[in-house]
Amino acid sequence: MNKKLRYLTTYTALIALLLILSGISIAAGSISIPAGDIFKVLAGGQADSTYAQIITGIRIPRVLAAIFLGGALSLSGYLLQTFFANPIAGPFVLGISQGAKLVVALTLILTLRHGFTPGSPGLILAAFMGSLISTGFILLISRRTRKMSLLVICGIMIGYICSAVTDFVITFANDSDIVNLHSWSLGSFSGTTMANARFFVPIVTIALLLSFLLSKPISAYLLGETSAASMGVDIPRFRLRLILLSSLLSACVTAFAGPVSFVGIAVPHLIKKLFGTAKPLVIIPAAFLGGALFCLLCDLIARTLFMPTELSISTVTAFFGAPVVIAIMLGRQKR
Amino acid sequence: MPILRTDSLNAGYGRTLILENVNIYLSPGQILTLIGPNGAGKSTLLATIAGRLAPLGGTVFLKNEDLAALQPGETAKTLAVVTTERQDPELMTCREVVALGRYPYTGRLGITGPRDREIIEETMALTKITDLADRDFTKISDGQRQRVLLARAICQDPEVLILDEPSSFLDIRHKLELLSILKDLVRKKNIAVLMALHEIDLAQKFSDFVLCVADGKIDRSGRPDEILTEPYIRTLYGMTRGRYLPEFGSVELPVPEGRPSIFVIGGGGSGIPVYRALARQEKAFYAGILHENDLDFPIAEALAAEVVGEEAWEPISKERIDYAKTLIKTCSGYICALDRFGTMNRGNEELRSFAVSLGLTDCGPNYVHQGTHGGTP
Structure with a gap:
């Protein structure tokens, strides 16, 4: 029962790190806030009103975004890897994030031109539609090839097409819209509000729970589709659920933070290695925690490294994530 | 009474009919082997009987019930399949792979109980893989891998076991070991086995009955010593040169x-x-x-x-x-x-x-x- 101890200690460490990093993220920034004031604000007590505004208005929503959207990305990647039996599948490499980005950009420009904003539900819906459209293309391609490298290349191409169209649309948008759209289309957790969090926190939490409930069929699916079917997994229904959940999760991320690269591939892989198992029951919550931790760290680096200039989140996630992908590919080669 | 029966079954992919009018009767404790040339439709027939492909006509009866009308979860308690698909599930121990066989019996989250764990250990002992239990599934030999997959299927506690060329790619020692374990399981647990084999010499020795698949139909069926005669093997496989000698199980x-x-x-x-x-x-x-x-x-x-x-x-x-x-x-x-x-x-x-x-x-x-x-x- 060595294993259980390992799971327990790793979980504890992940949660502890997450709490510590959250604290640092709230305290650090162009204005540093002393720990004492943070506790005062959180406890609802009297504190410097500027601090209170920064904490509740800017930093906490941003930390929530990093935690929930980062977790969602990682989980979405894990589900896609299961679906395609492909270790380098993920919402970004398969073009799903970019599909969502395209539809969100179109929606934003169209609605802004008519003088209203779509609001969080509208954005999520638009991103979800975009995710599903890209996923649909990927599914069509996956019917014609079993080669994982070919599938990924096609996904990257779909991503490029979507990005190209997005850039095209942004170029012709009104000047005032461009500023917002541009930083969003590169990916960033900045500008997240409590109102946004009220939408994505429950959606991501529900998707996480539903994914967790898929642990059992996912474990059977690891042995292959035919084996899973022979054990009693209803394959079409299971595949539909996987696709809907992974699309919803990545749509949520794209709607609020834009496309974020590499989290979906790198984190589930690192988590499996860290826990030394692929058991979905253990890995699904852990991948979520890992994604949260990874994005929190990357966001902290993105906004504090060259203060006051902020890097886009994908710049940092790619820096840490891309080497992991190379390692996965080379590790596969060896076998 | 047969545990598995097909009634004028037509099997194929999409609209392509591959095998026509297949009638199979399989009773508990029997080993029925499909033989025939490559591409004759053995795998298609097995996939249809296992419920993976919809029949293009006719019916598969499992314990006298129409397979198409059964829930997948229920079927899995009666019928288990050892497939040829090659998956490399990373970071899974052999015990974890075997434990997946308890799938139809575990709860919503698939957590195994004490009774499940007992069955898992028993099955691993029966299939002689106890010493592999904690090894990484992707790092064992092909022969060991087939035994682990067999154990996984046996954990489903099936009454019918379907295997598609379980011994292909194994060396002679592992072929013999695998089929001997299978034979022992059949006798001990009174399981009915339906399998496809490439090796006629082994089919001859391990089967109670053989079905010869050729030219889009079941060409012949019966006891191996009746069916597997020298001239028939030659026509079944369309051998133009050399011979197969059934008495010796040798190719000349x-x-x-x-x-x-x-x-x-x-x-x-x-x-x-x-x-x-x-x-x-x-x-x-x-x-x-x-x-x-x-x-x-x-x-x-x-x-x-x-x-x-x-x-x-x-x-x-x-x-x-x-x-x-x-x-x-x-x-x-x-x-x-x-x-x-x-x-x-x-x-x-x-x-x-x-x-x-x-x-x-x-x-x-x-x-x-x-x-x-x-x-x-």
Whole structure:
């Protein structure tokens, strides 16, 4: 029962790190806030009103975004890897994030031109539609090839097409819209509000729970589709659920933070290695925690490294994530 | 009563019909093996019976119920499948793979209970993989992997087990081990087995019944010794050269072409290596004088240009000796694989003296008791 101890200690460490990093993220920034004031604000007590505004208005929503959207990305990647039996599948490499980005950009420009904003539900819906459209293309391609490298290349191409169209649309948008759209289309957790969090926190939490409930069929699916079917997994229904959940999760991320690269591939892989198992029951919550931790760290680096200039989140996630992908590919080669 | 039955089943992919009118009856404790050439539709038929492909006509009955009407979760408690699909699930131990077999019995999250764990350990002991339990599934040999997959299927506690070419790609030791374990399981647990095998020699030994799949239908079915005869195997697989000898389970090369120049005197098994060596070098030869019940006889028949035979249990007759002499006269060499003669094969001694008196070359040293090893002379 060595294993259980390992799971327990790793979980504890992940949660502890997450709490510590959250604290640092709230305290650090162009204005540093002393720990004492943070506790005062959180406890609802009297504190410097500027601090209170920064904490509740800017930093906490941003930390929530990093935690929930980062977790969602990682989980979405894990589900896609299961679906395609492909270790380098993920919402970004398969073009799903970019599909969502395209539809969100179109929606934003169209609605802004008519003088209203779509609001969080509208954005999520638009991103979800975009995710599903890209996923649909990927599914069509996956019917014609079993080669994982070919599938990924096609996904990257779909991503490029979507990005190209997005850039095209942004170029012709009104000047005032461009500023917002541009930083969003590169990916960033900045500008997240409590109102946004009220939408994505429950959606991501529900998707996480539903994914967790898929642990059992996912474990059977690891042995292959035919084996899973022979054990009693209803394959079409299971595949539909996987696709809907992974699309919803990545749509949520794209709607609020834009496309974020590499989290979906790198984190589930690192988590499996860290826990030394692929058991979905253990890995699904852990991948979520890992994604949260990874994005929190990357966001902290993105906004504090060259203060006051902020890097886009994908710049940092790619820096840490891309080497992991190379390692996965080379590790596969060896076998 | 059959546990698995098909009623005029048509199997195929999409609209392509591959097999027509298949009627199978399988009772508990029986091993039924599908044999037939590549691409005949064995896997398609198995996939249809396992419920992975919808029948293009007819019905599969599992315990007298229409398979198509059963819930997948219920079917899995009666029918288990060992598939050929190759997946490399990373970071899974063999025990975890075997434990997945409890899938139809575990709860919403698939957590195994004490009873499940007991069954898992028992099954691993039965399939002799207990020592592999904590090893990484992707890091074991193919033979071990097949045993783990078999154990996984057995954990489903099935009444019917379907296997698609479980022993292909295994070496001879692992083929034998796997099929022996399977046979023991069938007897112990009274499971009905339906499998496809490539190896006719193994099909012959491990099956209670065989079904021969060819030309879009079940060509023949019955007990292996009735079905797997030499001429039928040749037509079933469309063999144009060489032969399969069911008594030996052996594959023999084609008869060498050309005019025979060597006469091989053999008997009691002594001729077999000589015949095979000559066939390998494509040297045509005569064989004799062999009793029809001699060990050498079927192999000589498969490989020699002509065999001089004698009725079983009779001494070699004058007539047969004379006939052998007419053949040996046309040869330039002879080989005597026998080192002693008895009452019944006295004629062969005479034949050898005749060959010597004719001054034929004794080619024996080249083919009998070769002392050197490897490829160098």
